[in-house]
Every structure is written in C-alpha cells, then in structure tokens.
Amino acid sequence: MKATFRSIEGTYDILPTSRRAVRRSEAWQHVEGVIRDMMQRFAFQEIRTPVLEPLSLIARGVGEASDIVTKEMFAFIRGRTHYVLRPEMTAPVMRAYLQHHLEQHPGEQRLFYMGPCFRAERPQKGRYRQFHQFGVEILGAIDPRADAEVISCALEIYGALGLTGTTLRINTLGDADSRVRYIEALCAYFAPYEAKLTSASQQRLQKNPLRILDTKVQAERALVREAPRLIDYVDSESRAHYEAVKALLDEVNISYTEDPHLVRGLDYYTRTAFEIEGAGLGAQNALAGGGRYDLLSQSIGSSRSVPAVGFAAGMERLLLALEAGGQPWPAAGVVDTYLLGLGEAAAPVLFVLAHQLRRKGLSVIQGPRWRSMKAQLRTAHRLKARCCVIVGDNEVATGQATAKDMAQGTQQLVSFDALPDYLLSYLR
RNA sequence: GUGACCGUAGCUCAGGUGGUUAGAGCGCCAGGUUGUGGCCCUGGAGGUCGGGGGUUCAAGUCCCCUCGGUCACCCCA
Structure with a gap:
C-alpha cells in the first residue's frame, strides 16, 4: 500500500519506533528531562509563548530589507493581520516581558523555553523547516555574572547528557557605536580587494559587511585573517564587561577560545557573543549561540531599555550530536x-x-x-x-x-x- | 534561490554493458501436537521497482519531465 500523504518538506514525525535518535520520541523525552532538571538547578522558570507572532515583531528586530524577512520566514496575512510562525524565541520572550510588565517583579527575570520554531529554508543536516529550540533569557540583568551564567547553563546541559567534543567561542561586540566604527574600518580594509572577492562577498560588502568574516572561500579567509579586529574598536566599558565575563569563566574552569571574528548580523546585539559547536554535525555545527542583546527592547519599539542576555540551542542538533557521539540511550520497557x-x-x-x-x-x-x-x-x-x-x-x-x-x-x-x-x- | 548525489518490500540494501514469473537480511504473521516468550527450524503475507512521458520487439536498468530524500552553497535571528 502506498502512502498518499507525506509530512511537508523539512518536517518530520517523531515516533516511538524510529532507529534514529532525532526521530525517536523516547530520545526526546530523555533529553527534555535532563534540560528541565538543569533549568531548575539554575532557577530558570518556563515561559511558553504562542507559535504565531505578529510579523512586525520579528521584522522590526531583524531589519526589513534582509533576506530573513523576505525569504526565510513563514509569514501570511489573514484579514488585516500579518502573522509569522516564530523563527526564534528571543523576540517573543522579550515581547511577553514587555507586554506583562515583568520588570515589576522583583529582581531579574530568569526564563527558559523549549518548543518548535519555523524557518522556510532548504533543509540540510541539522536544519529543518520546523525545528525545536530550547534556551534561556535573563532579562533586566547588566551584571557580567549573568552572561557567564548563561554560558555555564548551556555547557552544564551538554555535560549532563554526556556530550563530548563541544567547543566554546566567545567575543565581545561592544556597543552600537563600536560596531558602526568597526564596519567602517572593515569596508575600508576590503575596498581595495573588492574586485578579487567572490560575487557573494561583494554583495555582503554592500549589505552586511560583517558576514564576510565567515566566508568559506579559502582565499578570502586569508584576507579575513589580516582584517581589522572588532575588539580594537570596542568601547572601554564593554571591554571591562568582557574581561569580567572571562574571569568568571576562568573561575569555574570553563575553557573557551576567543574569536575576534565572531559577530552577529543584527544591530540589537551588544557586548558578549558566544557560540558552542558540536562534533559530527556537518556544515551546521553550531549547537547553541547566544549573548547580550541590550538593544532589543528598543528595537521592537519599547521606550524602556531592558538589558538582557541568553542562549538559544537546537534540539535536533543536540540529538544529532549525541547520536554521532555514540551515546547509549536508557532503554525503558513499555509496560509493567x-x-x-x-x-x-x-x-x-x-x-x-x-x-x-x-x-x-x-x-x-x-x-x-x-x-x-x-x-x-x-x-x-x-x-x-x-x-x-x-x-x-x-x-x-x-x-x-x-x-x-x-x-x-x-x-x-x-x-x-x-x-x-x-x-x-x-x-x- | 543554486548545485551534487540518491529514490527497488515496514527497515537496511542486492539486482555487470536493457532480455522471460523482482531478490536477500532484519522485521511482521503462522506453524514445529494439548494453554507458555527469548535461541533454532519451516512456511506465509507484503513491491503497479517515487510518479508521468519517451526510446525499444523488450526498461527496475537508457532519455526527458516531475515529485520526494540527502548533503552542500546561499542565508543564518
């Protein structure tokens, strides 16, 4: 008998019987359990937001013109409302924080989430159209301790799952002015070489110069190595913040490599940026990414400044990495x-x-x-x-x-x- | 959006240069004497070879289109 319908491109079913961990419900439950347990130890409380969000919430954060809005999101209009299937969780969490005036609650807000997100990209290893993210956000915290805590939380989860081979890269983006000055310097540096760049990189030079830094073309990588370094353009307060974060990581023996070319494309990111990479993941090898986004609340229209830091991590990539690492799964019986x-x-x-x-x-x-x-x-x-x-x-x-x-x-x-x-x- | 590779039973895969009723292993079902699992043995069910068109006396095998899958590029919140 031939099946008549299939799941949509880039989506998949999670079954009790699948051989592959990414598609086996038992594996998901195990990983979710470990994550929830760790969230509790860090005193992160769960937030669940709708899968549907107003398109403008995402579009304003991201900037209207980029490919992200035009090509990578599931957006639609119904009546007068423009909807989007959430492509990530940070903006929705900030939206909820502002909407419910969570700043009125004592102290910083420590939230975690876990759930499906949607991006209209072509699927490949570790990249799906419906995928799942978990992560944390600490809102209303300026302290470098919060940055370090977020990094620690992600790593502790991976450790608790027995995942090995992860690497942590960190950098600081400075404040908004730092980045403007840096982008100018970067463009000035690449301008003489423009004719030699690939057409993709020439476009990046126009639209998103920071992205040249992670080109995959070998010849361009050599140029990038000699390029100006972001850290040299960062303001002194941000540098002090960065040093404080590193000092805390050192205190608990978290090893990291400083990557002066680790950047974020969006303007609301500030100061700390980090990424955790896993082994056995193919081209999409980022398990988790995060950092500070002190400017997000204003970029989505709030008059209030909400300093915040968090990480977002992919469930599928985690499952894939665990599978590649040969982790045995606890095999439970179905019935007594x-x-x-x-x-x-x-x-x-x-x-x-x-x-x-x-x-x-x-x-x-x-x-x-x-x-x-x-x-x-x-x-x-x-x-x-x-x-x-x-x-x-x-x-x-x-x-x-x-x-x-x-x-x-x-x-x-x-x-x-x-x-x-x-x-x-x-x-x- | 671009490119490469792939699409044969539920799963993993065989099927040299086109040639008669399409195979294996695992899984599933049933037996191997009365109502007893795991190991072993025997048998069975299950496929319009992703779909459509073409070439040919003849196509799973060649060509075109199409739909999926995988991986990579692009993008990366």
Missing part, C-alpha cells in the same frame, strides 16, 4: 504487566483487572484474546513486560489468574482479588 487472555470469557475479567492495576499505578496492556498464547507471550516479551497475567477458561472457572514472571520464567496462581496487591509488591 501484560494481560494475556485466552477466549471470550476472559474479556470482562481482564478489563476489570487492567482498570484496578492502573489505579494502583502500574502500566498495563491487554493482549488480543483471539491470538495464540505463544503470540501474546512473544509480544509481551518484546514490550519488555516484567510480568504476564494469564487468564483463560481455567482461570475464569477457578477465580485464580496465572501470574508469570518474565525474567525468571516462574509462575503462580493468584486469586483475582489479590492480584493487584500481589503484582504491586512483586514489581517493587
């Missing part, structure tokens, strides 16, 4: 108890038993009564059931079920009434 029926008389008995056992907190499933005992036991074995309860005509007649221990292979007659307590004590 498999109720095996033989013949119609067993039907009401099993239904009642299942009800009682579930009330006691056990995980229970009933086998199909019309199939052979052998087939049902085989199924029970595959589900990793720890015991089977067998009820056929004999058991119905005597009021006693056969309880079978699947690991030992032993079995015992137990009256229906006593069965819930018997199994409960047996399985504990």
Whole structure:
C-alpha cells in the first residue's frame, strides 16, 4: 500500500519506533528531562509563548530589507493581520516581558523555553523547516555574572547528557557605536580587494559587511585573517564587561577560545557573543549561540531599555550530536504487566483487572484474546513486560489468574482479588 | 534561490554493458501436537521497482519531465 500523504518538506514525525535518535520520541523525552532538571538547578522558570507572532515583531528586530524577512520566514496575512510562525524565541520572550510588565517583579527575570520554531529554508543536516529550540533569557540583568551564567547553563546541559567534543567561542561586540566604527574600518580594509572577492562577498560588502568574516572561500579567509579586529574598536566599558565575563569563566574552569571574528548580523546585539559547536554535525555545527542583546527592547519599539542576555540551542542538533557521539540511550520497557487472555470469557475479567492495576499505578496492556498464547507471550516479551497475567477458561472457572514472571520464567496462581496487591509488591 | 548525489518490500540494501514469473537480511504473521516468550527450524503475507512521458520487439536498468530524500552553497535571528 502506498502512502498518499507525506509530512511537508523539512518536517518530520517523531515516533516511538524510529532507529534514529532525532526521530525517536523516547530520545526526546530523555533529553527534555535532563534540560528541565538543569533549568531548575539554575532557577530558570518556563515561559511558553504562542507559535504565531505578529510579523512586525520579528521584522522590526531583524531589519526589513534582509533576506530573513523576505525569504526565510513563514509569514501570511489573514484579514488585516500579518502573522509569522516564530523563527526564534528571543523576540517573543522579550515581547511577553514587555507586554506583562515583568520588570515589576522583583529582581531579574530568569526564563527558559523549549518548543518548535519555523524557518522556510532548504533543509540540510541539522536544519529543518520546523525545528525545536530550547534556551534561556535573563532579562533586566547588566551584571557580567549573568552572561557567564548563561554560558555555564548551556555547557552544564551538554555535560549532563554526556556530550563530548563541544567547543566554546566567545567575543565581545561592544556597543552600537563600536560596531558602526568597526564596519567602517572593515569596508575600508576590503575596498581595495573588492574586485578579487567572490560575487557573494561583494554583495555582503554592500549589505552586511560583517558576514564576510565567515566566508568559506579559502582565499578570502586569508584576507579575513589580516582584517581589522572588532575588539580594537570596542568601547572601554564593554571591554571591562568582557574581561569580567572571562574571569568568571576562568573561575569555574570553563575553557573557551576567543574569536575576534565572531559577530552577529543584527544591530540589537551588544557586548558578549558566544557560540558552542558540536562534533559530527556537518556544515551546521553550531549547537547553541547566544549573548547580550541590550538593544532589543528598543528595537521592537519599547521606550524602556531592558538589558538582557541568553542562549538559544537546537534540539535536533543536540540529538544529532549525541547520536554521532555514540551515546547509549536508557532503554525503558513499555509496560509493567501484560494481560494475556485466552477466549471470550476472559474479556470482562481482564478489563476489570487492567482498570484496578492502573489505579494502583502500574502500566498495563491487554493482549488480543483471539491470538495464540505463544503470540501474546512473544509480544509481551518484546514490550519488555516484567510480568504476564494469564487468564483463560481455567482461570475464569477457578477465580485464580496465572501470574508469570518474565525474567525468571516462574509462575503462580493468584486469586483475582489479590492480584493487584500481589503484582504491586512483586514489581517493587 | 543554486548545485551534487540518491529514490527497488515496514527497515537496511542486492539486482555487470536493457532480455522471460523482482531478490536477500532484519522485521511482521503462522506453524514445529494439548494453554507458555527469548535461541533454532519451516512456511506465509507484503513491491503497479517515487510518479508521468519517451526510446525499444523488450526498461527496475537508457532519455526527458516531475515529485520526494540527502548533503552542500546561499542565508543564518
């Protein structure tokens, strides 16, 4: 039989049975559990925002003209409203912060999120049209401690999952003026070489000069190495902030490499910028990225300045990296108890038993009564059931079920009434 | 948006230069004597070879188009 519909390009189903971790629900649950646990240790509380946001929220943050708005987002109009499927979470979190006046709450706001985001890009390894991000935002914090804490949180999550081979790169972007001055210097530096650049880089020189820094063309990389360094254009307060962040990272032995060419394309980013890369990910090897965005609140129209720092991380890339690292996944059984029926008389008995056992907190499933005992036991074995309860005509007649221990292979007659307590004590 | 490679059973894949009823392993189902799983043995179901068109006496195999997948470029919030 041929399937008629498929999931949309760049989207995929997460199933209980998939061989690949990225597409297996059990793997997701495990990773999500570790993330939530770590968020709690850092006292980050969960925020859930709608998948739909006003287009202008995203567009204003990003700048109207860029490819991001025109090509990379799922946007549509309905009635008079322009909608967008959120492409990331930082702007929505800031929107919620401003909308609900969270600055009125005591101290900084420490929020984490986990959920689907959408970008209309061509899919490739580690890049999907519906993908999932988790991350944290500390809003209302100017302290370099917050920057370091955010970095630490991301790394602790990866560590707790047993992921190895991650590398941390950091840089400082300075304030808005620093970047304006730097971009001028960069353009001045590249201008004499313009004819030699690839057409892509020539366009970047016009539209987004900072992006020349991460060109993949070998000849251009040599030019980039000699290019002016952002750090030399950064204001003194930002430098002091940067030094403070590094000092804190040193205190807890977080190793990093300083990358003077690590930049952000959007204007609302300030000061600290960092990226964590993973192994075995292909071209899209950034596991997480983050930093400070002290100017975001104003760039989305608020009169209020909200200093903030955070990171965003890709779930799919994390799963991919864990898979590439050969991490074994904890394999859980599907059920505690498999109720095996033989013949119609067993039907009401099993239904009642299942009800009682579930009330006691056990995980229970009933086998199909019309199939052979052998087939049902085989199924029970595959589900990793720890015991089977067998009820056929004999058991119905005597009021006693056969309880079978699947690991030992032993079995015992137990009256229906006593069965819930018997199994409960047996399985504990 | 651009490019490369790929598309044969549920899954992973075989099917030299086109030639008769399309294969394997795993998985699934059923048996191997009465109501007992794992190992082993036997059998079975399951495919319009992604779809459409063309070349040919003959196409899974060649050509074109199309739709998917994968990876890379572009972009990267």
